[in-house]
Amino acid sequence: MKTNYLFLFLISLLIFTSCKETPKEEIIKNEIIIEGITVGTDATKLFLIVPYQDSRTEDVVIIPVKDNKFSYRIESDHPLFFIMFVDKNYGLGTPLFLEPGKMHLTIHDEDHRKQNIVVGSKFQDEYLVYDKLVNDPSNLVYDSISPLIKRLEEKDNYFTQEAKNIYKLLETSSREESVELYESIERLKVQDKFYTNEAQNLLSISEESFVIREEKLKDYMANNVNLVTYYQLTWDLSFKGDLQDYNGRKKLMKSLDSMFPNHPYSERTNSMIESQANPIVENTFIDFTAPDLDDNLVKLSDEIEGKVAVLDLWATWCGPCIVHTNRLKPLYKKYKDQNFTMVGVAGEYKNTDALKSFLDNNKDWKWKQLTEINAENRIWQTYQVNGGGGGIFLIDNKGKVIAKDPSYEQVENAILSQ
Structure with a gap:
């Protein structure tokens, strides 16, 4: 009998010990842990830039890459968003949405950035839904005319002769001369003398796709409050630089502040909204x-x-x-x-x-x-x-x-x- 009791005790102890040693999923609350690989690029760094940042005058996140692998930690208990570039030449970049916890990234060269994979971020998943809804329709239009534009370029029939003459001068111009030449280019664009008629016809189709995108974007922004709309709001404030819909932006930011209280981007985004409430010209200068x-x-x-x-x-x-x-x-x-x-x-x-x-x-x-x-x-x-x-x-x-x-x-x- 004692032997049976001893046997049951040992079995119970074994079961208890096994359960105790089963590893639990680590819950990380105040740190973003990024691990990943790069594909199709020999870039040694990844650059993460908040849309409103100017990398020429502000510190940005720089992630070292060695042997196509990278690992990085960002101290934050808030989800964050960036534009990610695979080298310092920048270019178009890719929106990246991160959240506290562990994430694995597979990052391709810029030409194949649509193949990037982010595992562990529900906000990146939200962006993929947004991208399909807002960007894909206009991308389909652009993709259809892109080969035609390339064909015009190959035949040297994309720019007018006046534009080609200016570009030729730019090759040997001084800094002062180049500014004047670029101003000449802008004048040609206003006068519709920069692109050939064939190129202008294709670009007008591209412009129509842009209008379609803007309508879909406006609808998305009006009906969604999430990290993606937060990203798009900061992008609009930084690059569109217009004064449109101050009240709408103010209302959206109030909702975002409620959803993401004390967010590190809040103060600057609110400040940008207020600074664009009124035009600078025709008003009293702002002291500083x-x-x-x-x-x-x-x-x-x-x-x-x-x-x-x-x-x-x-x-x-x-x-x-x-x-x-x-x-x-x-x-x-x-x-x-x-x-x-x-x-x-x-x-x-x-x-x-x-x-x-x-x-x-x-x-x-x-x-x-x-x-x-x-x-x-x-x-x-x-x-x-x-x-x-x-x-x-x-x-x-x-x-x-x-x-x-x-x-x-x-x-x-x-x-x-x-």
């Missing part, structure tokens, strides 16, 4: 404070009060910005003692080394220069300059912004008419 090169805080209103002024948002890495500013430079020399001034704000990354070097080599840039390091004061956002290097604003002596990117003549007329 920024440091100069000696770290003294300077208030814009103190510099321009009662004067006609040019506010120049630029960057040392932005060639067109520098060219546009150089065009206005003679005005400063001519009128700086006649109730006119210029204030530059350089949008730089990490430090002011490049700015100091530039100013050392351009001694005639003598007007006040302030700095905006890593977009710390959101000055570009405040002035609705998104997705580009900068912008120039003409302000009259009463503080009203009367033009964006004004010509030499516009600035001089404002000075003489005060």
Whole structure:
């Protein structure tokens, strides 16, 4: 009998021990763990960028890739979204939706990005539904005309002769000349003289598909509140830069804040919505404070009060910005003692080394220069300059912004008419 009891005890202990040692699924609440492979690319890094970020002036997520494998952790108890690029040449990128926990990614080269696989993210699954509903119809149209466009390019019948002449000049042009040439290209587009008639017919079909997509997108945004609409809202605010439907965007953001409370993207997205509530031109300038090169805080209103002024948002890495500013430079020399001034704000990354070097080599840039390091004061956002290097604003002596990117003549007329 004792032997039977001992046998039952040992069996019970074995069962109990076996159950105790069965591994449980790990619940990860405050960390996003990414593991994966790359296919068809020798890229050594993946870049994850929030739609509103500018990788030239802000820190972004960089994931090292070695032997086509990668592993990365992001500390967050919120789901996040990014545009993912497989190399720093960027390009079109792929929307990526992550959530706390473990995920496995299979990432293809850009040409085959539709084959990317994300396992472990229900938000990525939501995006696939959205992509099929919103993007696929217009993609079908584009895919049908893409071979025809390629055929025109192969026959050298895509651009007009005028456009081809400009592109030929661009091959040997200086930075100043290239800006003027690109402006000529824009004029040709406005005049319908940039593309051949055959190309224009195909592009008009493409434009129709874009209209279809916008209608489907509008419908989706109106009827869905999820991480995908959050992504699309930040994308629209960053790249469309229009003032459409302020109330609709405000209402959507209120719903998103309720669904994703205390989300790390909330403050900046709300700020972008508010900054685009009113146009900059024809309104009073928006004041701000920024440091100069000696770290003294300077208030814009103190510099321009009662004067006609040019506010120049630029960057040392932005060639067109520098060219546009150089065009206005003679005005400063001519009128700086006649109730006119210029204030530059350089949008730089990490430090002011490049700015100091530039100013050392351009001694005639003598007007006040302030700095905006890593977009710390959101000055570009405040002035609705998104997705580009900068912008120039003409302000009259009463503080009203009367033009964006004004010509030499516009600035001089404002000075003489005060």
